[in-house]
Amino acid sequence: MESKRKHSTTLHTCHPCRRTTLYRTYAVIHACGIVALMYHHAHSLLTTANTTFITSLLLLSDIVLAFMWATTTSLRLYPVHRSAYPENYAAKPEEMYDFPKLDVFICTADPYKEPPMMVVNTTLSVMAYDYPSDKISVYVSDDGGSSLTLFALMEAVKFSEHWLPFCKKNNIEDRSPKVYFSSTSYSWTKEAENLKKMYEDLKKRVEHVMVSSDKVDNDQQPILCDQFRGVFGLWTHKFTPQDHPTIIKVLQNNETEIMPNLIYVSREKNRASPHHFKAGALNTLLRVSAVMTNSPIILTLDCDMYSNNPTTPLHALCYLSDPTINSSLGFVQFPQKFQGINKNDIYASELKRPFDINTVGYDGLIGPIYMGTGCFFNRRAFYGSPTNLILPEINELGPNRITDKPIKDQDVLELAHDVAGCYHELNTNWGSKTGFRYGSLVEDYYTSFMLHCEGWRSVFCSPKRAAFYGDSPKCLIDVVSQQMRWSIGVLEVAFSRYSPLTYGFKSLGPLMGLGYCHYALWPFWSIPLSVYGLLPQLAFLCGVSVFPKASDLWFWLYIFLFFGAYAQDLLDFLLEGGTYRKWWNDQRMWMIRGLSSLLFGFIEFTLKTLNLSTQGFNVTSKANDDEKQRKRYEQEIFDFGPSSSMFLPITTVAIVNLFAFVWGLYGLTVWREGPVLELMLVSFAVVNCLPIYEAMVLRKDDGKLPKRVCFLAGILTFVLVMSGYFFLK
Numbered sequence: 153m154e155s156k157r158k159h160s161t162t163l164h165t166c167h168p169c170r171r172t173t174l175y176r177t178y179a180v181i182h183a184c185g186i187v188a189l190m191y192h193h194a195h196s197l198l199t200t201a202n203t204t205f206i207t208s209l210l211l212l213s214d215i216v217l218a219f220m221w222a223t224t225t226s227l228r229l230y231p232v233h234r235s236a237y238p239e240n241y242a243a244k245p246e247e248m249y250d251f252p253k254l255d256v257f258i259c260t261a262d263p264y265k266e267p268p269m270m271v272v273n274t275t276l277s278v279m280a281y282d283y284p285s286d287k288i289s290v291y292v293s294d295d296g297g298s299s300l301t302l303f304a305l306m307e308a309v310k311f312s313e314h315w316l317p318f319c320k321k322n323n324i325e326d327r328s329p330k331v332y333f334s335s336t337s338y339s340w341t342k343e344a345e346n347l348k349k350m351y352e353d354l355k356k357r358v359e360h361v362m363v364s365s366d367k368v369d370n371d372q373q374p375i376l377c378d379q380f381r382g383v384f385g386l387w388t389h390k391f392t393p394q395d396h397p398t399i400i401k402v403l404q405n406n407e408t409e410i411m412p413n414l415i416y417v418s419r420e421k422n423r424a425s426p427h428h429f430k431a432g433a434l435n436t437l438l439r440v441s442a443v444m445t446n447s448p449i450i451l452t453l454d455c456d457m458y459s460n461n462p463t464t465p466l467h468a469l470c471y472l473s474d475p476t477i478n479s480s481l482g483f484v485q486f487p488q489k490f491q492g493i494n495k496n497d498i499y500a501s502e503l504k505r506p507f508d509i510n511t512v513g514y515d516g517l518i519g520p521i522y523m524g525t526g527c528f529f530n531r532r533a534f535y536g537s538p539t540n541l542i543l544p545e546i547n548e549l550g551p552n553r554i555t556d557k558p559i560k561d562q563d564v565l566e567l568a569h570d571v572a573g574c575y576h577e578l579n580t581n582w583g584s585k586t587g588f589r590y591g592s593l594v595e596d597y598y599t600s601f602m603l604h605c606e607g608w609r610s611v612f613c614s615p616k617r618a619a620f621y622g623d624s625p626k627c628l629i630d631v632v633s634q635q636m637r638w639s640i641g642v643l644e645v646a647f648s649r650y651s652p653l654t655y656g657f658k659s660l661g662p663l664m665g666l667g668y669c670h671y672a673l674w675p676f677w678s679i680p681l682s683v684y685g686l687l688p689q690l691a692f693l694c695g696v697s698v699f700p701k702a703s704d705l706w707f708w709l710y711i712f713l714f715f716g717a718y719a720q721d722l723l724d725f726l727l728e729g730g731t732y733r734k735w736w737n738d739q740r741m742w743m744i745r746g747l748s749s750l751l752f753g754f755i756e757f758t759l760k761t762l763n764l765s766t767q768g769f770n771v772t773s774k775a776n777d778d779e780k781q782r783k784r785y786e787q788e789i790f791d792f793g794p795s796s797s798m799f800l801p802i803t804t805v806a807i808v809n810l811f812a813f814v815w816g817l818y819g820l821t822v823w824r825e826g827p828v829l830e831l832m833l834v835s836f837a838v839v840n841c842l843p844i845y846e847a848m849v850l851r852k853d854d855g856k857l858p859k860r861v862c863f864l865a866g867i868l869t870f871v872l873v874m875s876g877y878f879f880l881k
C-alpha cells in the first residue's frame with residue numbers, strides 16, 4: 153500500500169543505463185591504445201626523417217580523432233533514461249497543481265519553402281492539446297511577412313472551432329488534421345466525414361490563393377468577418393519580406409470563447425538593422441507574449457514540427473512543476489523525430505547520434521542541448537541566471553508580471569507593436585544577456601550553452617508515443633547544405649569569446665565542457681576524413697607504405713583502435729533502438745558529411761570571418777513536390793540534385809580509392825608481404841562509395857552525379873596523383 157501510494161504521486165524517475173560500467177572500463181582501455189599510438193607517431197617523427205610530411209599529417213588527424221573520441225566518451229560515462237508520469241500530474245487535486253498558462257511559439261520564414269498548410273497543421277495540432285484551452289496561447293512568427301500565411305491561419309481559426317471539440321470528444325491521438333485525415337487506422341463516422349470535407353475546402357482555398365498570386369487581395373476574400381476587413385491592405389506595394397512594418401493580429405481570443413489564443417506576428421524589418429534570423433524572431437515573440445499573456449512556460453516549435461502526442465505539455469510539467477528541481481530547471485527538451493524517412497534512412501536523417509544517443513549522455517551530466525524545436529522553457533531562464541534576475545528595459549516585459557488586461561486592449565496591442573519594432577533592441581540586453589542569444593547560425597546550441605553556463609539545468613523527455621514529428625530534407629544536396637549551416641554556426645561559437653573550449657570548461661566542468669566541444673569542433677572531423685581518404689591511398693599508388701606491416705606489433709594497435717571504435721559506435725546505435733542497416737548508412741553519411749558540409753562549412757566560416765561572405769540562415773525547403781525525387785528517396789537511391797561543387801571532394805576521394813583498390817588487387821598477386829592496412833582501408837572506402845560510383849556512371853535519372861562534377865573530380869584526381877608522385881616518393 154505504502155509503495156503504491158508513493159508511486160502514484162511520483163512525477164518522474166531517472167535510471168542510469170545498464171551499459172555504463174562496460175563503457176567506463178572500455179574507455180580506460182581505449183585511452184591506453186590512443187596513448188600508445190601517439191607514442192608510435194612521435195617515435196617515427198624523431199627516428200625516420202624521410203616520412204616527416206606523412207607522419208605529421210597522420211599525427212594531426214589522430215590528434216583530432218583522439219579529441220573527438222574524448223568528447224564522445226564524456227557523453228558515455230553517465231547516460232540516463234528518464235520516465236515521466238503525466239497521469240499522476242493530471243490526477244493531482246486542483247488546488248495543488250493548477251495548470252499553468254502555456255505560450256507556444258511557432259516560427260515560419262518563407263511561404264514557398266514552408267507551405268502555409270504545413271503551418272496550419274502544426275498550429276492546429278498544438279491548439280488541440282489535452283490541456284485547458286483557455287490556458288494556451290499560440291504565437292506564430294512569420295519572418296516571411298506573407299499575407300498567404302496570415303490568410304491560411306485565418307481560415308484555420310474557423311476550422312479549429314470544429315476540430316478542437318471533435319478531437320477532445322473522440323479522444324483522437326493524431327491532432328494534425330493532415331495526419332488524421334490521411335490515416336487508414338480510423339473508422340470514419342458521419343461527423344468525421346463532414347470535418348474531412350471542411351478540411352479539404354480549407355486546403356483548396358489556401359492553395360488557390362497560393363497559385364493565383366503572391367499576395368492576398370482584400371476584395372477577393374469576401375469570407376472575412378468584420379474585424380479583419382481590410383487587413384490585407386497592410387501589404388502595400390512597398391511591402392517586402394525584408395522591409396515592412398510590424399503586423400500583429402489576434403486571430404482568436406479566449407476572452408470571447410473557450411478556445412486557445414492565436415496571434416499572428418510579423419516583426420518589423422528593414423534592411424538597415426540586423427534581424428538575427430530565428431533568434432531575433434524568437435526574442436520578438438518573447439516580448440510580444442510577455443506583453444499579452446506572459447505565461448511562465450513557453451514551448452518553441454518550428455512550423456514543420458506538428459504535435460503527435462496530445463499529452464506532451466503534461467509530460468513537460470512533470471519536471472517543470474516539481475518544486476524539488478524547478479528553481480534551476482531551464483528547459484525540457486523533447487527529441488526531434490521525423491516522418492517519412494525511408495526504411496534504412498540513407499541520409500542518416502534521424503540524426504540518431506545527436507538527437508538520441510548523445511542526448512541521454514548529456515542528460516546524466518547537466519542536461520541536453522536545446523535542439524531549436526520541441527522544447528518547453530521556463531520563461532524565467534531568459535532573464536539571467538537562476539539566482540540573478542536581469543530586469544528588462546521596461547517593466548511590462550518582466551517574467552513575473554501578471555498580465556491583467558485583455559490581449560485585444562488598445563494599450564496592450566500598441567505596446568506589442570512597439571516591442572516588435574526594429575529598433576527596440578538597440579542598447580538592450582536582448583541576444584547577449586537575455587533571451588535567445590545572437591551571433592551564431594545555431595542559435596539553439598548557443599543559447600543552451602549560455603543558459604547551462606549560467607547555472608540552468610535541462611532535462612530530456614522522450615515519451616513512448618513521439619511528442620513531435622518534423623520534416624527532414626529528402627535530397628542529398630539539401631542535407632549537406634543544412635549541415636553546412638550548422639558547421640558554420642558551431643564554429644562561430646567555437647571561435648567566440650564564449651568558446652566551449654575555454655569559457656565552457658571553466659563554467660561547466662570538464663565533462664559537460666567536453667560535451668559541448670563535441671559540436672563546437674564538429675567540423676574538425678573533416679581533417680582526419682580528408683587525410684585518411686587520400687593520403688595513404690596516394691602514397692600507396694606511389695609505392696610508399698604509411699602503415700605498419702602485418703608482421704609488426706603496431707599493426708594490431710591499428711586493428712584494435714579501428715574495430716573498437718566502430719564496434720562501440722554500432723553498440724551505441726543498437727542500444728538506442730537503431731538497426732544495423734541504419735547504422736551502416738549513418739557511418740557512410742559521416743564520411744560524406746566530413747568531405748562536404750563540414751569541409752565547406754570551414755571554408756565559408758573562414759570567408760565570413762574575413763568579411764568575404766555573408767552566409768545567412770538558408771531555410772531548408774519542406775515543399776516536397778518533386779514526384780520523381782520522392783520516388784527515388786523511397787527506393788533508397790541517392791539523389792545528388794543539381795550540380796554543386798559540394799560533391800567534388802567526395803567524388804575525388806571515391807575515384808582515388810577505386811584506383812588504389814584496383815592497384816592493390818593487382819599487387820596481391822605480385823607482392824610478397826601485402827600492405828594489409830592500406831588494403832583494408834581502401835576496400836572499406838570503396839564499399840562505402842558504391843552509391844557514388846553508381847551515380848557517376850550507371851544512372852541516367854535527374855538525381856545522378858552531374859557530368860561537370862565527375863569531370864572536375866577526374867582532373868583533380870590526376871593532379872593529386874601527380875603531386876603525390878613528386879612529394880610523397
Ligand SMILES: O=c1ccn([C@@H]2O[C@H](COP(=O)(O)OP(=O)(O)O[C@H]3O[C@H](CO)[C@@H](O)[C@H](O)[C@H]3O)[C@@H](O)[C@H]2O)c(=O)[nH]1
Nearest residue numbers: 259260261295429430433454455524525593594769771772
Ligand atoms: O530568419 C529566419 C530563419 C529561419 N526561421 C525558422 O527557423 C526554423 C528552422 O529552420 P529550418 O530551415 O527548418 O532549419 P533546420 O536546419 O531544419 O533546423 C535545425 O537547426 C536550426 C539551427 O540552425 C534550428 O533553429 C532548428 O530548430 C533545427 O531544427 C524554421 O521554422 C524557420 O521558419 C525563422 O523564423 N527566421
Ligand SMILES: [Mn+2]
Nearest residue numbers: 454456623772
Ligand atoms: Mn527544420
